[in-house]
Amino acid sequence: MTQQGVRWTADQVLALAPDSTSRKAGSKLGSADPWSGTGSSREGAVWGVCEGSGGTPYRTAVDTAGGTGPAYRCSCPSRKFPCKHALGLLLLWSGGEGAAPAGRAPDWVEQWIAGRRRTQAEGEAGATAPGSGPVDPEAARRRAERRAERITAGATELEERLADLLRSGLATAEQSGYALWEETAARMVDAQAPGLASRVRELGALPGSGPDWPVRLLEECALLHLLDQGWLHRERLPEALAAAVRARVGLPTSPTGPPVRDHWLVLSQHDTQDPRLTTRRIWLYGTASGRTALLLSYGAAGRAPELTLPVGLALDAELSAHPGAGRQRVSLGEQFAPPVLNRARPPGMTTTEATARYGETLRQDPWQDSVPVTLDDVVPTPDGEAWQLADAEGDTALPLTPAAASRPGLWRLVALSGGAPVKVFGECGHRGFTPLTAWPSGPGEAVRLC
Template sequence: MVLSHGGEPWRSAGRVEHRTTERVLALAPDEESRAAGLALGSERAWSGAGRGGPGVAWGVCADGDGPPHRTAVDTNVSDYRCSCRREKSPCRHVLGLLLLLASDARVLGRVQEPPAWAARWPADLRGRAAAEAPPGPAGPAAAQGPASREAARRADRRAERITGGTRELEQRLTDLLRGGLAEVDRPGYGLWEETAARMVDAQAPGLANRVRDLGSLPASGPGWPARLLEECALLHLLDSGWLGRDRLPGPLAATVLRRVGLTASAEGPAVRDRWLVLAQYDVPDGRIVTRRIWLYGTESARTALLLSYGAPGRAPAHALPVGAVVDAEVTPFAGGGGLRAELGPRYGEPVVTAAPPPGGTTAGAVAAYGRALRDDPWLDAWPVTLSDVIPAPSGDGWRLVGAADGSALPIAPSALSRPGLWKLVALSGGGPLTVFGECGHRGFDPLAAWSPETSDDAGASAAVALA
């Protein structure tokens, strides 16, 4: 098990805020891990323990019948490592060592150099990450090497397969519309499964996922033919974008490649800022879990989306508490409106309490989503913050009403069944509040809220997670 966010090992990033027991326990992925970490948060659970300066510690823990587990932590760069290879992250050993460090660093003895195994891990991890990283654009010298030529040939072969898949998909969409949408609602209709399998064969997972989504629409309730026609039109647009990608502007071409399913590495320059964690939630995708974390740069006024993935039975890598401010670097990816980013080194400890980000009106939120569609026509939603809005019932659903101008934005149907909606209503109590969420063609999905009623003397209020 590894939680690594880059940075040099055992490096000090200046004054490090003391990590309290509460903040350590907030890192636990579940109650079981929290209880197990508390049980290991004492000196008697560790041997060979030591510290290398503020926020740095290591030790050996024997808490079972197997071999002892080696654990090292460095809160300066939020780097935690353990040899137990547990599926939960951070594991109970990391939590126990952090609790020991938080209680009183002096119990770990005087400051000293880390043992060889603790000092060696960072270099090993960087080397493994470099070996597993996908090849980036080759430079002039590298382009002449046999490895680079072979990589270019593989890329060309994949592009040819995707092109063949998109042309086949276009033909199937044409046949579907020519025969009529009513056919897809009959029992045993297997076009979607077969077509998705063909897109997988063409190495276009993004197209395969969109085709599978088409298959679920006939069972989505009244009005499904209109929704199916809309999604078919977007799929046709994506096919056309791939086939004509050489004629597209650079950012839009990058968006098309990403939507089709081609991966890319984050591009510079990195942006260091004090990032406010706006929301964190997990989305099941088959057997994989995707974790989405929204950040807001308090100095750059930039919004960034972090994505991490968890294999079956494993939690995604990143975990950041909603409402905390993290001093860190993020590097954006190309395309997609410049939202997605990769988390780089973190400096110091997060500050848990912060004021909400600046917000706008419901009309401004819809306009922002409309502008974003120019860069990514397949975008389902856009991150926005609304100020001074009041949740109010509307027919069978709910909406957010602007306290100043009376403008309203419906809450997305997907949010109506979540407990977060009732948290939002209770937090409001009929009064205005600030809400962050995703605004899209299905409405507004609230993910976090701040109430003036809970503000301190400085105007800062605790964020309430709604996802």
């Protein structure tokens, strides 16, 4: 990014924050007062020394041209990545050349970056070296067969649990409490079917969760039954649907097919958390291919994933698609240049077309919660106690999901619109539309909504 003379904006820097606490703390360190010895290099390094609460200042450096996104080094004891000092340093750097003047990096920065480059090169060489595949393919095949047998046993047991629930009546689900569902989910984990375990836990949260919960519980039970049957009869399914079943059950997948090189625009980045894992979803749009792709990155509970791509940047890179309906999930391959600021916008559609696209996707993957779409010329409008995105030139609208309507990003979207049409990227599903990024009707940068 610094190679092309482009610095990130403050919003792009704050998009890197692992949580709101870090965002607030990093903002306080975004001025020159606590910093000394700051600088930046044409190779993408930014560095500085920040005064701390103790007697020893913290050495902080960021490699903005890292192979899988920015990388951070700080002598502070924080376990968050990036820490508040890295965020403050990047905010200072985003303010202009004077805050972090160009120059030669100190030895401690050069040594760190040289080590990172060496490790990346060794990793790439190891991934492509002859003999890097399975040492014993026959043993790998036997392990896969044993796991499939365990999953089949788990799916069969789950079918019996669902049948028992329907025989005794859905009302008993509220009386049984969450313990029964957690026990069933643990059995699915033992069966090495984490996808089934996750859906069972979602079932356990539905009883007594609000109006019409029995209807929602029955719908989710039906989808879970369909997934069970899909696994038990997977040999009869078309390959794309069978791949979707394997992925939904929780089997790992590897990229297939040739990689696609493009300039990939970063449309959104947002995290979801559970007690065990932080999942980062990064949506990309190929400006030449017209493809929308999803990068997934994971971090341990309470820690942000390493891969970070701020909204509004574009990277010249190869992506390889995973099997499954739509082939939207991808893995990041070779990057040919550091990410750069890009003001391109993806083409959009109407709310009616977005709903039709989601319906078409369900034919290929009935368990798909949502699809990525960009809406053109929509206006956020209140609908009673809820909100919706209404077509400016039509009479149709998409309701926002309850979770989206309660986020601060909703008010950012309303302020950006001011009653005028805007372009919005997000996820459209059976619960409604979740806006993730928006652009004003005229010139302007992308605005992150999550």
